[in-house]
Amino acid sequence: MQHTIAVFREKRNKLLELFNNRPILLARKKRKKRQFWIRPGRMPLWWENLKNNIAVIEEWQENFRMSQPIFKKLCEELRPYLTKKETNMRKPLDVETQIAITLYYLADEGRYRKVANAFGIARCTVSRTVEELVSGYLRFHGFPQCIGAVDGTHSNGLGLFTTPRIFANSSLSKKMCENIIPSCPKMIVEGEDAVPVCILGDPAYPLLPYVMKEFPAGGSNISEQFFGYRLSSARMTIECAFGQLKGRFGSLRRPMDIKLIHSCFVLHNICELNKEQVHDGLIQTAITSERQHQPPCAANRCTTGNNEAAGKKVRDIYVKYFD
Secondary structure (H helix, E strand, O other): OHHHHHHHHHHHHHHHHHHHHHHHHHHHHHHHOOOOOOOOOOOOOHHHHOOOOOOOOOHHHHOOOOHHHHHHHHHHHHHHHHOOOOOOOOOOOOOOHHHHHHHHHHHOOOHHHHHHHOOOOOOHHHHHHHHEEEEHHOOOOOOOOEEEOOOOOOOOOOOOOOHHHHHHHOHHHHHHHOOOOOOOEOOOOOOOEEEEOOOEEOOOOOOEEEEOOHHHHOOOOOOOOHHHHHHHHHHHHHHHHHHHHHHOOOHHHHHHHHHHHHHHHHHHHHHHHHOOOOOHHHHHHHHHHHHHHHHOOOOOOOOOOOOOHHHHHHHHHHHHHOO
């Protein structure tokens, strides 16, 4: 009996040791040795011709969503963060190529194989270049008192938080609520209270003094419905903004890491500040796709306290203004 127990304990201890070391064994199994930095047989001739101004100049806008001068400006801004040391093992990718790889990846559907073939490099090099460049980026219509519009755009695989709840927990909402962003009240209807600056939201957002939205069911009378029409017309700017963003960087239509999404916003703003245009066809395709794939509007469950009553009062003043 004692011998049987001893054998059992020995087997049990071996099993425990095996399971305790299982993550290490799996990690060793999954780890693949890098075979190539520049994969044999792939020639980056297209990119070299583009850099040397041999290719058609319009290809910059088509492939990188920005003109060559803005591309060069971006390279100079990020050069301190992306320049790598040359080793005896291999010559590193230059800054221009790193940025070109990332922009080419973001501009389309985000396929590593396609980018690798275009630049004559291995897929793992594309993946790592994109991730490193993201870190470089991270370091570096007639509606009175309206200062903007707020909305959300859907991206696969980023959790189940609703857009209104994200806004309620945002620094923007907190700063407006605590008057860190000045409310700058202004009288828009004679005899009525002054209204603060506000942003425009869709029906899912909470009604607050600084967040205006339509009446339930679009309004119960002509005046309320006309207010909704004016609000919706002004809010079109945010829909167009997301259309431009996703039209410029088609990779946003696929599941992406949050840092990559942030990078797309930064790059998009750089392009907008420098008046880089997006093709109208790309914008329209993005807006149509957005409408088709956006999840249904969730009911607002954010706690607003007494602010909702104050929001209704402000909204009633707007109704009188537009009436």
